[in-house]
Amino acid sequence: MGVKNGNARSGLSAAWGRLKWPLLLAVVLLCLGAVVVSGMVPGLLGTPKQPHPVPAWQQKPEALSGSGTVLPLDDAAQLPVPAEVARLLDGTLKPDGSGSISGVVLDASTGKVLFDRQGSAKRIPASNMKLLTAVAALKALGPETRFTTRVLGSEDPSTVVLTGGGDVLLGGGASDPSAVMGRAGLATLASDTASALSAAGIKGPVTVQVDDSLFSGAPLNPAWSLDDVAAGETAPLFPLALNSGRYSPTVIAGPRPQDSAVTTARAFAEQLAAAGVAVSTGVERGKGVPAKVLASAESATVSEQVDLMLETSDNFLAEALGRMTAAASGLKATYDDATTAVRQRLADLGIATDSMELADVSGLALDNQVSARTFAEVVRAITSGPELSLRAALDGFPVAGLTGTLDNRYVDPGTAGGAGLVRAKTGTLNTVIALSGYVVDADGRLLVFSFIGNGLEPGAAGNKAAMDRSASVLAACGCRG
Known part of the structure; x- marks a missing residue:
């Protein structure tokens, strides 16, 4: 044990x-x-x-x-x-x-x-x-499930769309298969995207968009104290984030990004530029074409994420797992439906x-x-x-x-x-x-x-x-x- x-x-x-x-x-x-x-x-x-x-x-x-x-x-x-x-x-x-x-x-x-x-x-x-939340997520999603972050092409060949799939533990560097936080890394995702663009003959400049539509409803739960949010206990929630919604994986206190989706897309654009792709300035929200997958990266398993959530008492990660539990339960990925999904899964267990x-x-x-x-x-x-x-x-x-x-x-x-x-x-x-x-x-x-x-x-x-x-x-x- x-x-x-x-x-x-x-x-x-x-x-x-x-x-x-x-x-x-x-x-x-x-x-x-x-x-x-x-x-x-x-x-x-x-x-x-x-x-x-x-x-x-x-x-x-x-x-x-x-x-x-x-x-x-x-x-x-x-x-x-x-x-x-x-x-x-x-x-x-x-x-x-x-x-x-x-x-x-x-x-x-x-x-x-x-x-x-x-x-x-x-x-x-x-x-x-x-x-x-741990019990509900494991029952609804399964211990071995992983969340996928994708880079999709759009109708405009010079636009790529970073698409959130529920992984809020993205790392800023290379993907690390042995890690929980950072198993999927933006540097690796950008390198794979650069290779796909090169193979398609797209020379740039490339516009980076972000699709955070997997989660719906208010990003910030109205039941939370704004003082707690300001202190960094949590942050507005999106279906992709670096370092569980923090600026750095080693700084676990203090202010957090208030739009983790855009923050992550900007970091991805920087890594894309570092991989040799000419990138237009600015990041905007958009939608990609599902059939045009340029690159993808998978998160740690749900089991590993649950363990990290419990061990470190990570509020941001808990809420993300709750939203993914709602989605897997056929509900909307909102705060309210996350609580509904948790209640349903407990009832399924006879609790x-x-x-x-x-x-x-x-x-x-x-x-x-x-x-x-x-x-x-x-x-x-x-x-x-x-x-x-x-x-x-x-x-x-x-x-x-x-x-x-x-x-x-x-x-x-x-x-x-x-x-x-x-x-x-x-x-x-x-x-x-x-x-x-x-x-x-x-x-x-x-x-x-x-x-x-x-x-x-x-x-x-x-x-x-x-x-x-x-x-x-x-x-x-x-x-x-």
Whole structure:
């Protein structure tokens, strides 16, 4: 079990060093106690025995790799006792100041409810919304689907049309088959276009147009705060963009292009000029002729894009995947139809949707209302449900203390017990903190959980810590009462 791009383990070393030997000592003492009861102390003293090893799933991982499944599990392991789970979580799942935290814990194999605190109450989920989008996209589009960006000819031989196909992870340079962001690169697309123009005897100057008609409706969701847009949390959405709607793949904060389609077309025109094609100044919108494909480039798979979205909590990418999910569901590629498509796909999986209210599919909108129980059911569908295509989302869950949006958490003594063990999607807005994911407990049972805090005191550090401690409790749980 693992997560792609997971190589940051340095933050765990100190905490793990503090926990490892006390844990082993406790195991040794338990073994000694058992031997005393059986009257075998003399034999033990004469021939020292090795302490029972800590289960592999309760050890810090030495490496992270994609697996598409959750292992190991013990089908014969005893179920945690709900009263004991509640006793432990009631001691940790407390807000730091104002507000409240709801939560649900399920046994993944049986679906049995092990903990329920206002689990059916509607809550603002923040970026936990992306879990719903991930499931819907994988079900509607399929894990191996790729989006194609094309350069089409037009009725005017001297005009080429860069046509968006839903790939918002285009790179500015050469295509990189090993990458997720930048698998399709404008430099390669331009070079192939230049070769096609040369073969057709077109010497230029060439006019570059852009076709962004795949997505319809308003580019900017009216449910979003304009302050969030100005801060670069997201941007107006189009069916093609560089760097997930950013100026640079390495600068993930601050202002974004407000028209990613035109920005991308201008960058393509520059690469076309660099490839030796005389290019007219300016970029305009237009339509190409589908039969006249001059060049094309394919994105990373939907599975890879979903993993990137979950690991980095990318709002722009989430909304693009939502629009593509709508299109694959026979709907218009609008914000409203994206939420409709997500709701439909969840219903197809048998997940109740009647009470939820969806204003976007990234979680940036405060108008979203979804229960912790729904998120726990979604995580259960991903980890152990019958729809095998959803397993592709497993690698996208951030790993506590190691990857993604959890890379700098689970490093203090109060939470480090879950480092490397907890896999969970985070969510953060001004007064909202959420954490939904899964752990394999000390007995080898897979537990899924969702914790959502609303009305919290902005900036109070104890709220994330409360959720991290609670997930760590589940990871260490034998919980037999």
